[in-house]
Amino acid sequence: RNFYGEELFVMQKAPGFGGLGMLKEGRVSGLSEITGTDIYAKGPLVSCVNILSTSGNSLKINSRYTLSHGSRWTRVDITLSGNWDGIRFVTGIPVRPSESVLSGEDYIAAFAGSPALGLGIYVPKKYLAGKEKKDGYHLAILKPDEKGHIQYSFSGHWELEHRQNVVKQQEVDVQIPNNPYKKHFERVGRILLRPPLMNSIEKF
Numbered sequence: 193r194n195f196y197g198e199e200l201f202v203m204q205k206a207p208g209f210g211g212l213g214m215l216k217e218g219r220v221s222g223l224s225e226i227t228g229t230d231i232y233a234k235g236p237l238v239s240c241v242n243i244l245s246t247s248g249n250s251l252k253i254n255s256r257y258t259l260s261h262g263s264r265w266t267r268v269d270i271t272l273s274g275n276w277d278g279i280r281f282v283t284g285i286p287v288r289p290s291e292s293v294l295s296g297e298d299y300i301a302a303f304a305g306s307p308a309l310g311l312g313i314y315v316p317k318k319y320l321a322g323k324e325k326k327d328g329y330h331l332a333i334l335k336p337d338e339k340g341h342i343q344y345s346f347s348g349h350w351e352l353e354h355r356q357n358v359v360k361q362q363e364v365d366v367q368i369p370n371n372p373y374k375k376h377f378e379r380v381g382r383i384l385l386r387p388p389l390m391n392s393i394e395k396f
Contacts, residue, residue, distance in 0.1 A: 240256065
């Protein structure tokens with residue numbers, strides 16, 4: 193833990209926060225091997241990376257992670273090919289000391305630490321088979337559709353986010369004084385935005 197936040201240490205070959213994993217012999221496990229990555233977009237509006245991975249010899253997994261401007265949520269689109277019969281896919285949030293946990297019919301969220309870090313996972317109900325706490329994780333059990341598709345999203349909310357967020361004039365609807373030393377009185381200043389602290393489970 194440091195000024196910039198809290199690092200989450202998870203089991204080797206485990207899915208971590210928001211990654212895709214599976215239950216093997218009742219234990220949480222990551223995927224066998226990553227075989228390729230492609231960056232589809234890295235612009236200011238959308239960033240998207242595609243990851244190819246395998247589990248055993250008969251299952252190939254295509255995972256696409258998309259983060260859009262103005263959204264806290266990373267969308268995950270999974271496409272399976274091969275044989276996935278009997279495999280229980282999962283994603284989850286690592287359990288942390290003294291955490292507060294929120295759970296609804298299509299989401300799991302946990303809030304803990306100082307500075308506080310809130311972590312959330314949303315799974316559309318058609319892709320959610322259940323939830324459980326296991327092997328140091330709050331797990332969402334994922335259910336592929338008949339075409340081998342799974343969708344879910346994950347998000348992080350840090351207590352001190354944007355506390356040192358310096359932005360340009362055109363990025364905010366806030367008046368900044370003219371700079372008399374620039375020709376045409378062009379506004380070139382910066383403004384320091386300090387939103388309220390997200391330091392309680394209620395605000396999270």
